[in-house]
Amino acid sequence: MRTLRVRLAGWLAITICALWLAGCAQPQARPHAEEDAWSGRLALQVEGQASQSFSALFELRGTARSGGLVLLSPLGNQLAQLDWQHGHAQLTTSQETRTSDSLDALLQDVTGTRIPVAALFHWLQGTQATVPGWRADLSGLADGRLIAHRDDPVPQATLRIALTR
Known part of the structure; x- marks a missing residue:
């Protein structure tokens, strides 16, 4: 009987410690309610003599003025992270961290071609944005699909996005 009480007291102490530690855990940061966020897959096909393609999972948050983009491999490994605010952008990869005044230029370094980031936010919100040389097809957006052609x-280039949320 004494052994049973000792075991129960030990389990009770472990349970109390576990609950106490869980109460000390910090909640994960979530985007602000006013901040937009999207995730899914993107594929970029660039035509030409040396045809090239880029595809990745992505997590996009914020606005064209301030936000972040994380690009992930199909296995979930982080390929690159772009963060920007107030005309300053930073690209972080496993090899380096670079900064620039041009988000578009850093994104071009990752994907191989320019993507109009400001227009992308409009397109994902279902608003047609005019960008010289680009045309976006928003007809599939209700189903989480966006296609833009340059x-x-x-x-020429084609950007395809399939949203998961």
Whole structure:
């Protein structure tokens, strides 16, 4: 009987410690309610003599003025993280961290071609944005699909996005 009481007291002490530690845990940071966030898959196909493609899982948050983009491999490994605010952008990869005044230039370094980030936020919100050389098809957005084509400058490019949330 004494052994049973000792075991129960030990389990009770472990349970209390576990609950106490769980209460001390910090909740994960979540985007502010006013901050937009999207995730899914993106694929970028650039035509030309040396046709190239880029695809990744992504997590996008914020606005064109202030936000972040995380690009992940199909296995979930982080390929790159871009953060920007107030005209300053930072690219972090496993090899390096670079900063620039141009978010578009850093994103081009990762994907291989320019993507109009400001327009992308409008497109994902279902608003057509005019960007020279680009045309976006928002007809599939209700189903989580967005396609944008670049005709100018050459080489032509196609950006496909499939949203998961």
